[in-house]
Amino acid sequence: MLAFTSKPDPGQTEALDALAPLDRQLILLTQDGLPLVPRPFDALAQTLGVSADEVKARFERMLANGCIRRIGAAPNHYRLGYRANAMTVWDVDDACVMELGERIGALPYVSHCYLRPRIPPQWPYNLFAMIHGKTRADLDGYLQAMAAILSDACHASDQLLSTRILKKTGMRFRGGQ
């Protein structure tokens, strides 16, 4: 057991108070996307029977408190030419994985970087980093750089290339209560 697992980073995983009903309705209305009309917040306000100012204020607040990570577009990175994508996994000493995880997460080609539990003996890896390149050669260069950073603290590693996207819809709340 790692010492810090009982103390998750408060800024990252602590849930807020119960979701306000209007926020929840806004989430249900926009989890598929923002309306593609000139006045999208007016359109949402009209559907919910509230003012556009109220809707904008709630989006501002959800952005500020981290309930919304960002508002924007998700590119299909494969279609943009990023065809070499891998989930890289590393067995890193518990004593230094917090510091090394920060350094790996800061690399420009890393989109997600997490500490996760091992599943011994089948799965010895605790550090996960998704990396994205246009070619296999890009990927190989990234892997070398990551291995150099982790150095002796890393005992084993693997790269899991994605062979197929079976689903990619993003988070969905079920409708209904």
Next chain:
Amino acid sequence: MTAQPINPPIMRRTPHDPSDYQLDSVDRRLINRLQTGFPICDEPYAAVASELDISEADLLKRLRHLLQTGYLTRFGPFYHAERLGGGLTLAAMQVAPEHVERVSTTINRHPEVAHNYERDHALNLWFVVATEKPEDVEAVLAAIALESGYPVHNLPKQREFYVGLHFQA
């Protein structure tokens, strides 16, 4: 709850529609600009269009087209399941090759499954589960194990070092 998505026809399009549409330079600037920092104001599309020196109508037309042709999988707010009080995890399964289709259909049927990837490893199915209530994660994983006949490994994050990446179009 009676609220319905406002623009379902666009978002329900598969991101894998075959299309030989090639991006032009305006599309590329638009994709790069729209990945972050969309303004919250009365006419946000007009505001971004003006930054890019195009008309609002052109921007909306291009945005719809990029979604339809699969260059973009989604446009809108990205919600943070855990900050909203929900549950989130990564799960992995080791499934015999001849059962991958059946099991992935079983997995994907659950609306809580946000992404599902087949990967080249003994653990060959990897999917993300996001639920409105934290306790529902276990229920979804248990249901998938029961329906598929395969064990499901739960790999919840213990620490998030980084999330985010700007893909240059």
